[in-house]
Amino acid sequence: MGNTTQRKIKDQSQPDAEAVLQDKKDILINSLKGRYKLQYDAIQPIPYIKDRLYCVDKVFVEGGTEIYVVEGATKEKEGPWVRVDSYKDIFTDPRMKAKRRIIEAEAGYGKSTVALQLAYDWCNGVNDSPFKDVEILILLRLRQLNSKISIYQAIKLFLVGPKDPRIKSTDIKNIIESCSSVKVLLDGYDEFPDRDGATGSDVGRIITSNLFGNIDVTLTTRYLPKDYDKANTKRVRLVGFDEKARDQYIRKAVTGEDDESVSKVKRALKANPILDDLCQVPLIFVMFSHMSHEKTHFQKFKSVTEFFSYMIECFHSHLSNKSLAKSAKAYNIEYAVKYKELSKVAFEGLCGENKQLSWRKDGLCIRLGKGFCQHYIAVGILVEEEVSNVTKEQTSATDIQTRTDVRFYHQLFCEWFASYRLVEVVAATRGASELKNVLDKVDPFNLQYLYRFTCGISSAVGKRIIEYLKSRKDGDKFAILCILEQTGEVDGIKDTVRDLCSKDVYIKNEDSKLLQRSTIQLLEIASRLDIPISCVELWDCSPRVDESGLNLILESGLSLSILSSLQKLQIDDFKRRLTNEEFVAILSYSSQCTSLKELEFGDPLDGGYTLPETIPVTSIPSSLKSRNVKVWNVIDSDQYRRLNLQTGQWQACDESGNLPGEEGFNERSYQLSLTNFNRARRK
Numbered sequence: 279m280g281n282t283t284q285r286k287i288k289d290q291s292q293p294d295a296e297a298v299l300q301d302k303k304d305i306l307i308n309s310l311k312g313r314y315k316l317q318y319d320a321i322q323p324i325p326y327i328k329d330r331l332y333c334v335d336k337v338f339v340e341g342g343t344e345i346y347v348v349e350g351a352t353k354e355k356e357g358p359w360v361r362v363d364s365y366k367d368i369f370t371d372p373r374m375k376a377k378r379r380i381i382e383a384e385a386g387y388g389k390s391t392v393a394l395q396l397a398y399d400w401c402n403g404v405n406d407s408p409f410k411d412v413e414i415l416i417l418l419r420l421r422q423l424n425s426k427i428s429i430y431q432a433i434k435l436f437l438v439g440p441k442d443p444r445i446k447s448t449d450i451k452n453i454i455e456s457c458s459s460v461k462v463l464l465d466g467y468d469e470f471p472d473r474d475g476a477t478g479s480d481v482g483r484i485i486t487s488n489l490f491g492n493i494d495v496t497l498t499t500r501y502l503p504k505d506y507d508k509a510n511t512k513r514v515r516l517v518g519f520d521e522k523a524r525d526q527y528i529r530k531a532v533t534g535e536d537d538e539s540v541s542k543v544k545r546a547l548k549a550n551p552i553l554d555d556l557c558q559v560p561l562i563f564v565m566f567s568h569m570s571h572e573k574t575h576f577q578k579f580k581s582v583t584e585f586f587s588y589m590i591e592c593f594h595s596h597l598s599n600k601s602l603a604k605s606a607k608a609y610n611i612e613y614a615v616k617y618k619e620l621s622k623v624a625f626e627g628l629c630g631e632n633k634q635l636s637w638r639k640d641g642l643c644i645r646l647g648k649g650f651c652q653h654y655i656a657v658g659i660l661v662e663e664e665v666s667n668v669t670k671e672q673t674s675a676t677d678i679q680t681r682t683d684v685r686f687y688h689q690l691f692c693e694w695f696a697s698y699r700l701v702e703v704v705a706a707t708r709g710a711s712e713l714k715n716v717l718d719k720v721d722p723f724n725l726q727y728l729y730r731f732t733c734g735i736s737s738a739v740g741k742r743i744i745e746y747l748k749s750r751k752d753g754d755k756f757a758i759l760c761i762l763e764q765t766g767e768v769d770g771i772k773d774t775v776r777d778l779c780s781k782d783v784y785i786k787n788e789d790s791k792l793l794q795r796s797t798i799q800l801l802e803i804a805s806r807l808d809i810p811i812s813c814v815e816l817w818d819c820s821p822r823v824d825e826s827g828l829n830l831i832l833e834s835g836l837s838l839s840i841l842s843s844l845q846k847l848q849i850d851d852f853k854r855r856l857t858n859e860e861f862v863a864i865l866s867y868s869s870q871c872t873s874l875k876e877l878e879f880g881d882p883l884d885g886g887y888t889l890p891e892t893i894p895v896t897s898i899p900s901s902l903k904s905r906n907v908k909v910w911n912v913i914d915s916d917q918y919r920r921l922n923l924q925t926g927q928w929q930a931c932d933e934s935g936n937l938p939g940e941e942g943f944n945e946r947s948y949q950l951s952l953t954n955f956n957r958a959r960r961k
Contacts, residue, residue, distance in 0.1 A: 302445055303453045307414060309438045309445075314397040314417060321394070323531065323564045325593070325658035325687045334394045335402075337531040340364055341388055341560055342517035342824070344835065345374055358820060358854065359515065359833055365392050368496070368514050369408035376512045378487060379496040380503075383516035385689045386561035389498035392516070393417055393465045400461075413457045421469035421636060421685075422665045425479035429489070430454075432480075435666060435680065460493050467499035469635065474504045517835030518558045521826040524567075532567050543567050558837075561688060565589070581763045582727065583734025586694055593657045613653040617695060619646050620654070624692045625699035628728065629720050635692065636663070636685035651684070659691055660684050690727055697731035704732070704739045710746070717746050722756060723792045729756075734763035752789065755796040762803075772807060779804045779811045782848075786817040787833050794836050805841040810873070813846040814838075820854050823863035830867060840867070846876040855888040862897045865909070869899035878935065880912035893926040910935035917954040918947075930955035 318334040344359040345368070362371055368379060383389050399407035400415040409415060416433060423432050430447040438445055454460055464481065472479050483489035485497060487507040497503075502513075519527065525540065533539035557563040569592065579585040594614040623645065627634050639662065643651045654660040667681040686692040700720070707713045722729050729747070733740030740760060747757035758778070762771050778800060785797050804811050819832040829837040847868060856864075868877050879889060889911055902909070903923045910920040910931055920931035930952040931937055932944040 299452060299456060302449050303414075303456070305442075305444050306438065306450065306453055309442070310415065311401045313437050314394075314401055314415075317417075318394040318398045318401075321391075322658075323568050325565075325661075332531065333398070334391065335398050337527070337564075338391060338395045339519075339523050339526040339530060341519050341523050342831070342835070343368065344515050344517060345371060346513040346515075347373055359835070361822070361824075361831070365395065366406065366408055369494075374512045374514075376510055377492065377494055378485075378507055378511040379514060380506065380511055381496060381498045381514045381516065382500070382502065383498070384500060384559070386559040387516045387518055388560045389516060390419075390465050391560075393463045393498060396463060409461060411459065412461050413459045414454065415461050415463070416454075417463040417465065419663075420464055420466045420481060421471070421683075422663065423470065423481065424666050425472035425475060425477040425481075427480075427666045429480040429484065432666065436664070440680075454493075462490060462493055462495040464495065464497045467497050467503060468501055515835060517831070517837075519560050519563055520824045520831075520837065521828050522824075523560075524557075524563060527564065528567050531564075559690075562690065581730075581734050583731050583763050586690070586731065590659070590694065593659055597653075597657050610649065610653060613650050617650075618698070620650070621695045621698040624686070624694075624696035625703070628692060628696050628725060629700075635689065636665075636683045639682040639684045642684050655684065659687055661687050693725060693728040694731055697728050697735055700728060700732045701736045701739050704742060705736070707742075713742060713746055714749075717743070722747070722753075723790050726756070726792050726795075730760055730763045733760040737764055740764045752793050755800055756792060758800055759796055771803075772809070775800055775804050775807070776809050779809055782813045782815055783811065784815050784817060785819060785832065785838075787819045788817075791834055791836065794832065794834055798836060798838055801841055801844075802839060805843045808843055811841060811844045813848060814841070814844060815848040815850065817850050819849075820851055821849060821864070822860060823867045827863065827866055828870070830864075840870045842872050844871045845873055846878070847871070847874065848878040850880065856890065858890045858893065858897075861890050862893065865893075865897075865902060866899055868907070868909075869901045872901075874907055875905075876908040876910075876935065878908075878910055878912065891928070893921065895924070895926045898923050898926060908935050913954075913958075916950050917958065918951045919955055928955075 319331065321332040321334050321337055322330070323332065323337065324330065340363075343362050343365055345362055347358050347360050360373075362368070368374060368381070381389055381392065394417075396407070396409055397415060397417050398404070400409040400412055403410055416437070418429075418432055418436065422436055427435070428447065430450045433450050434440065434445065434447045438450070462484070464484070467473055467481075467485075470481055472481070475482070480489055482503075482505070484495055485503050485506045487510060497506075525544070528540050528543050529535055532543065557566050569589070579588065598611075598614075623637065623642070626632075627637075639651070651660070655662055662682055662684055664680045665683045667679045686695075703716060704713065707716055720728065729743060733743055740763065744757045744760050744764075747753040747760060755778070758771055758774055761774070783797060783801065785794055789797075801811060801814065816830075816832070819834070821830040821832055821838070823829070824831050824837065829839050831837050849864075865877075868874055898921075906923070908920065909923065910918060911928070912918055918931050918933055918935065919928040920935055920937060921927075922929055929937070930948065932947040932951060934942055934944065934947075936943040936948075938945075938948065
C-alpha cells in the first residue's frame, strides 16, 4: 500500500518536472530571440553615423559562397571549391551533410553578417530558411569568451543575462539535452582569446567533436583551427561581392531603384582600380557605397592611403558637426591629430610578441587618457564590447562577471594607425640588415595595407620598404602597388606596368593570396590604361565564370575581371573536366576581352583540361568568330587541336595552334598532330 502511494506521488510529480523544464525552455527561447533582435536590428554601415541603424534583412545580399568538395581529393591534390547559390546551401546542399561546418573568410567578408541573417531567419520563422524549424539556436561571439568559462555559462552570461534568476547554467544544459533540434553558431574563432590553445576549453572540445557531438555546429573564422574534427567537418568560404552582389546591395540599402543614383555609385567605383580592389571586401564596399552616394567628391582618390585618410577625416568631422549642437559635448580637435600612443597600441597588437586586436577598456583609458578613448569610441573607430572576466574555474552562475573591452571597428583601421608607428620604426633602423630584421616580423600576407599605408604616409620610409619588398621572393608585384601609394599617380608606375605586361604574367594556385591579388590589380590597372597585356597564364587555378559573366573566379576565391587589353589567355589546369556550359562561359568571358587574339587550354606535359568534344555553333560568341580568335588545346607533346569557330568541331593544328596557310605554320608538327588526332578520334 505504501509503495503504491509513493509511486502515485512520483507519477503525479513527473508532469510537473516536464512542465517546469518546458517553462524554462520558453524563457530561454524568448531571451535568445530578444538578444538576437538587438544584434540584427543594429547593423551600422557607416560606423560614425550611430543613429542610422538597419535590420540585417534590409541590407543583407548574397556574396560569393563556395563549398569544399571532398570527393576526388587526395593527399597530393585538394578537391575543388564549388560555388553555391545561397548561404542557405551551406546547410541544405547534400554535399554539406555533417554535424560540423567551418565558414572561412578574410576580415570584413561578411562572416558575422551571415550569422546574424541566420539568427534573423530563426527568430522570424523565415519559410525557406534551414533554421525555420530549429527549436533552439545558440549564437555566440567567441571574442567575448575565454577558456575558463563553460559553454553553458557563456550562454547564461551573454544570451540570457547573469541577473535573470529564472534560468541557471545547469538549466540551459538540461534544456539543450532535451531538445530534438539545436543549432550552434560560434562566430569569430580567430578572435577567441584561447584559439589553438591546449587548455581544454569547451570551444576547443566542440570543434573536435568531444562536446556537442550530436549537435549541428558551425564555426566562422579567418583561418582553420590547428585541431578540428577533419573527418566530420565540412568547409565553406566567403569570397566577397561580385558585380551582381554589389548592384543588389546598392539598390537594396543605398539608393533604392533609382537607376541614375545606382550608376553614379558604380561609376565612382569603376573609375578607380585602386578603390575597386579595396572594395572587394564587402565591409569596405558597404561604407564606400553609402559615403560616395552622399558625397559628390568621394571618388577622386588616387591611392588607398588617400582614400583611407579622407574616410578617417569623415569620421572626425561628423562628430565635430554634432558637437555644434547646444547640448552636445565639446569636440577636442587635438584627439583627431595627436594619436601617437594609439598608433603604438595598434602596432603592438598587430606585430608585437603578444598579438591582440582588443584591449581592456580600463587599461587602455589609463594608457591613452579617458577623454581620448571616449572620443574614438564616439567617433566609431573604436568599439566597446562586453567580454567574460573569468580568471579561474567557476561553478556558480552568480560568480560570472563581465568587463568592457575595446577593439578597432575593423582590422583595416588598426593597420591604418599602426602604419604611423611603422614609419617611426623603419626610420630608426640603420642599414638594410637591420631593416630586414624588423620587416621580417611584419608579414605582408596578413598586413598588406599596413605596408601600403606606410609607403603612402612617408616617401622616404616607403622607398626603403619598397627595396626590401623587391628583395623578397615574388615581392616585386606588391612593391609596384606600394610605389603607387607613394606617387599617388598611376602615371608614376606606367613604365613598370608596361614592362611587366610585355612578358607572360603568371598567376599560380600555389601563389599566396597577396601575390595573386597584387598581380590581378596590376593587370586591371594595365587594362584601364590600355597597356597591352601580352599573355596571362593561369596555372592550376581552376577558373570559372561567375553569374554576371564578367569575372573569372580563381580557386583562391579571387576574381579576374574583363581585361580589354589582354592579347592571350592561357589556362593550364590539371584537375578538372569542363562541361559544355563551363567551356562556353569561358568563351563568352574571353570574347569580351576585346584585344584577345588567342585562348589556349592545357599543357603538353600534363594533359591539360578535358574539354567538350563538340560545341554548339550557336553557343560560340560571334565576336570570337569575327575576330577569328585562336581557341586551341594542347593534348600532349605531339597532339594539338583547334576549335573551328564556324562548325563547333575540333581539328588538328600545329604546336602553336596554327592551321595550314597561317603565319608561322609548322608542317612537320601539324602532320604528327594530325596523325594522333585521327587515331584518337577513331578510338
